[in-house]
Amino acid sequence: MESQLTQIAANRCFGGWHKRFRHRSAVLDCNMVFAVYLPPQAESGAKSGAKSGKVPVFYWLSGLTCTDENFMQKAGAMRMAAELGIAIVAPDTSPRGPDVPGDPDGAWDFGLGAGFYVNATREPWAKHYRMHDYVVRELPALVEAELPVTDRRSISGHSMGGHGALVCALRNPGRYRAVSAFAPIGNPASVPWGEKAFERFFGTDYAAWLDWDSCALLGRATEKLPILVDQGDADSFLEKQLKPENLQRAAEAAGHPLTLRMQPGYDHSYFFIASFIDDHLRHHAAALLAD
Amino acid sequence: MESQLTQIAANRCFGGWHKRFRHRSAVLDCNMVFAVYLPPQAESGAKSGAKSGKVPVFYWLSGLTCTDENFMQKAGAMRMAAELGIAIVAPDTSPRGPDVPGDPDGAWDFGLGAGFYVNATREPWAKHYRMHDYVVRELPALVEAELPVTDRRSISGHSMGGHGALVCALRNPGRYRAVSAFAPIGNPASVPWGEKAFERFFGTDYAAWLDWDSCALLGRATEKLPILVDQGDADSFLEKQLKPENLQRAAEAAGHPLTLRMQPGYDHSYFFIASFIDDHLRHHAAALLAD
Numbered sequence: 001m002e003s004q005l006t007q008i009a010a011n012r013c014f015g016g017w018h019k020r021f022r023h024r025s026a027v028l029d030c031n032m033v034f035a036v037y038l039p040p041q042a043e044s045g046a047k048s049g050a051k052s053g054k055v056p057v058f059y060w061l062s063g064l065t066c067t068d069e070n071f072m073q074k075a076g077a078m079r080m081a082a083e084l085g086i087a088i089v090a091p092d093t094s095p096r097g098p099d100v101p102g103d104p105d106g107a108w109d110f111g112l113g114a115g116f117y118v119n120a121t122r123e124p125w126a127k128h129y130r131m132h133d134y135v136v137r138e139l140p141a142l143v144e145a146e147l148p149v150t151d152r153r154s155i156s157g158h159s160m161g162g163h164g165a166l167v168c169a170l171r172n173p174g175r176y177r178a179v180s181a182f183a184p185i186g187n188p189a190s191v192p193w194g195e196k197a198f199e200r201f202f203g204t205d206y207a208a209w210l211d212w213d214s215c216a217l218l219g220r221a222t223e224k225l226p227i228l229v230d231q232g233d234a235d236s237f238l239e240k241q242l243k244p245e246n247l248q249r250a251a252e253a254a255g256h257p258l259t260l261r262m263q264p265g266y267d268h269s270y271f272f273i274a275s276f277i278d279d280h281l282r283h284h285a286a287a288l289l290a291d
Numbered sequence: 292m293e294s295q296l297t298q299i300a301a302n303r304c305f306g307g308w309h310k311r312f313r314h315r316s317a318v319l320d321c322n323m324v325f326a327v328y329l330p331p332q333a334e335s336g337a338k339s340g341a342k343s344g345k346v347p348v349f350y351w352l353s354g355l356t357c358t359d360e361n362f363m364q365k366a367g368a369m370r371m372a373a374e375l376g377i378a379i380v381a382p383d384t385s386p387r388g389p390d391v392p393g394d395p396d397g398a399w400d401f402g403l404g405a406g407f408y409v410n411a412t413r414e415p416w417a418k419h420y421r422m423h424d425y426v427v428r429e430l431p432a433l434v435e436a437e438l439p440v441t442d443r444r445s446i447s448g449h450s451m452g453g454h455g456a457l458v459c460a461l462r463n464p465g466r467y468r469a470v471s472a473f474a475p476i477g478n479p480a481s482v483p484w485g486e487k488a489f490e491r492f493f494g495t496d497y498a499a500w501l502d503w504d505s506c507a508l509l510g511r512a513t514e515k516l517p518i519l520v521d522q523g524d525a526d527s528f529l530e531k532q533l534k535p536e537n538l539q540r541a542a543e544a545a546g547h548p549l550t551l552r553m554q555p556g557y558d559h560s561y562f563f564i565a566s567f568i569d570d571h572l573r574h575h576a577a578a579l580l581a582d
Contacts (some may be wrong), residue, residue, distance in 0.1 A: 011557075011558055011560050011562035011563070012523070012525065012554075012555075012556040012557045012558065012562065012563065012566070013562040013563075013565065013566055014565070014566045015566075018562050073364070073365050073561065074364050074365060076367030076369075076370065076565065078562075078565065078566075079367065079565070079569075232303070234303065263303075264303075265303040266302075266303045267302055267303065269302050270364065271302035271303065271304040271309050271369075272302070272303065272304075274304065274305070274367065274369065274370070275303070275304055275305045275306070275369075278370075
């Protein structure tokens with residue numbers, strides 16, 4: 001079988017490999033790039049004790065304006081991933097390419113680099129903006145077919161990607177073994193970033209809005225996967241866009257286990273993510289590597 | 292006394308602070324920006340046991356095209372610096388500003404972002420390009436006067452910055468307690484990058500060239516500070532620009548302790564640096580924190 005992946009970069013890192021691949025996405029109807037970190041265990045199988053040399057996958061969804069590169073270059077996650085024997089897959093944050101419409105006003109908080117990990121229903125967005133199906137189905141199927149990884153998955157992300165991670169886990173019971181988020185947009189249906197995106201993607205069908213809102217989804221979740229959230233209290237987007245208190249209230253009302261850690265003095269940057277990524281990787285590993 | 296530093300960024304990171312400062316450099320005759328990481332011990336003094344709360348400083352010199360930001364964002368060094376109680380100072384890689392001449396052809400390997408950490412003697416370069424004096428004298432004096440650090444210093448760097456670190460240590464006995472380098476331009480007087488820069492900075496005064504060449508300086512060094520060098524064997528600049536074998540030969544001839552670690556499969560990127568930065572920080576800490 002011919003590979004669907006074209007490798008465009010490969011860097012040795014902590015005894016494993018950081019690689020970038022280009023591929024055609026049928027779901028998004030465009031070419032996409034994603035990054036992967038394969039720990040040393042994925043090559044030799046020696047440290048993991050697995051004869052196959054296959055490792056579970058931690059999916060990372062990045063925030064507004066990011067690509068597959070930000071997390072891989074700035075989070076300092078590979079050291080712990082190599083130690084634990086976990087692969088990392090980082091998709092892009094939206095469909096891309098000359099045929100994909102961006103923000104009509106050229107803004108950075110909608111469209112290209114800002115797909116919000118939903119399946120849009122309104123044109124011109126619905127043709128390409130199906131990041132949820134891409135992240136949850138198409139990309140894992142491709143990764144699991146072509147790279148040395150198992151079908152054990154977990155998911156995390158930052159800001160818009162934190163929203164994406166929570167929604168992916170809450171909408172797809174049984175698909176992920178662990179979930180966490182950094183400074184997520186936990187209640188997008190009630191904040192400006194989310195309102196702008198959802199109005200374009202779904203129009204005034206507010207029931208659809210709630211299908212992509214973690215606070216609403218928590219009330220319906222049948223699977224009670226424990227959620228770990230870190231949030232800096234000096235984050236300039238905290239009050240207007242992030243509202244972790246709404247997420248916490250929804251989790252409490254639903255009896256859903258959520259640990260919200262307010263981190264004093266931390267902002268919205270990758271310096272914040274790097275400071276706590278090891279905790280998240282250990283949280284994910286406990287579930288991914290359990291017998 | 293009024294501060295000479297204007298803080299332009301501050302991010303909480305691993306319990307300490309990443310900060311960026313702008314200041315006027317008299318040596319370089321322009322405004323400069325540098326970055327610092329202050330570990331938690333620099334605030335409280337608690338973990339270090341030092342009443343003053345002052346910590347030693349690891350200076351990092353970056354490579355061609357970099358600024359103060361690359362290492363701080365991509366090396367993943369803060370985690371270990373916070374654990375060890377060591378500050379990091381990362382200067383820019385050249386003088387900057389509208390009055391500073393860059394490469395006449397607009398190339399990226401000379402001039403702006405490519406100051407080679409020397410004191411130029413030829414105009415139009417000599418007026419601004421005095422990065423050696425800036426890095427060795429002016430910046431440490433400023434940092435030690437205004438930030439919670441001691442005068443215990445060590446120095447490391449990457450590529451052009453690896454060359455800079457070795458030259459700073461070899462030319463200034465007693466000034467640094469430890470030195471190391473990642474993929475350094477160890478013999479600049481004999482490779483294209485160095486030849487281009489040195490011809491412009493010093494003309495055909497080849498004796499001056501050797502004053503800034505680590506291989507030549509090793510032959511004259513009175514202080515035998517042990518040198519740690521990591522070099523990827525898949526580095527695309529290895530044979531033409533880096534020539535670690537020349538450095539090793541010069542160290543052997545001089546009886547200078549040098550550990551050259553050839554790292555199989557690693558390239559010239561920050562993925563390589565991140566993979567081994569902890570080893571370097573421990574190497575520096577052993578000297579910086581010794582009684």
